[in-house]
Amino acid sequence: MARAEFVRIMFNDISHKYDLLNDVLSVGTHRLWKKSFVRLATKNSPKKVLDCATGTGDIAFILEKEGAQVTGLDFSEKMIDFAKVRGGERNSQVNFIVGDIQKLPFQDKEFDTVTVSFGIRNVESLELGLKELGRVAKSIHILEFGQPKNSLYKKSYFTLLRAYVPIFGLISKRGDAYEYLIASSEQFPSDEKFIAIMRANTKFKNYRSIPVFGGIAYMYSAWSDE
Template structure:
């Protein structure tokens, strides 16, 4: 049980008023939007590209099905999903991130994507709209994770699948300490060097530390109504792919 009072939520290592978090997270991502790929490279040593490939293979997108890619503003996951012929809607609460994604789609000549500014906690889509819901490296920034999971369940069709790629907590002895030192000491410095923004990068690392571990997050997905919930650890759980089904 969290000791955080109900009227506050975590923002990195600090607790802020619920009403503040969405604004603060929005400021972070507006700041890093133009350098988002560099940010992910800095945080993962470039491995995020391989993790995203693996994630999409697990989703198994199929031609003609509808997929909602939440918090997918820059298009990294959507571009991969669309290769299958699936009809992908890219949703993000941050307009600056969506602008980056749309520009990238034009440059790569990737047509057919739908772009929508949406809050994961209060989606505008109707019930039972999508065959699959994906979210990669975004759910830890949501103010109320339980509400976002409930919305994911609502907009999925019966038999629909939920997939989440997110940083977690590695259980490999020794590796956790090495990564902890790297992320806390080096990533903010890289943020200052690459994007002249040390604070945003520091928040992103701290938000990883505050995110529930694999068993706790799997439990939250089950509480939202999903079944056959699984957690697939990568690098001992440094990153994890969680999935579940709506029946």
């Protein structure tokens, strides 16, 4: 099975437990990370924002609260179904649609900015995904797991994460999926390596990487105007 199909089915399967699992995995800290990520993405008060790999809509709802007109896109139909239910509960105007980051159904530079939170790591062709993000938006903001620079910290963190996997298996019945997610976090290019890939596939003037929690995750930005 192609990696994209494995990922799509995996997120369909865990969609009903996704929000709970996020809280368990991060001990609630993902909410703080997401808020500071949106603060960074909305620094220049973008009017029209695309949130790709939106999942159940966490980032899209925070963006909307900040005053943006938001479209949320994800290739897992079930994650989008949950996002729509959550949107209905909070009277949200976010437009949730099913779609693939690698083939975005939008015009060139249609959005002031595009956000991707914990989604880019799973895109089958990272290069194609980044090209599409850079095509449809005037700036890009990405939050993604990576590896801490300090080797002792890195080893302890991934050992702790692996100890969690059986808990995910119990809650989601897809422990294998979380093993994949941890392995992909351990290998995914982070910090300057990711910035180099962004540079090679997009055409912005400025690129920046900010470590979160010593490099467990990173916030990446690419933009042209100050």
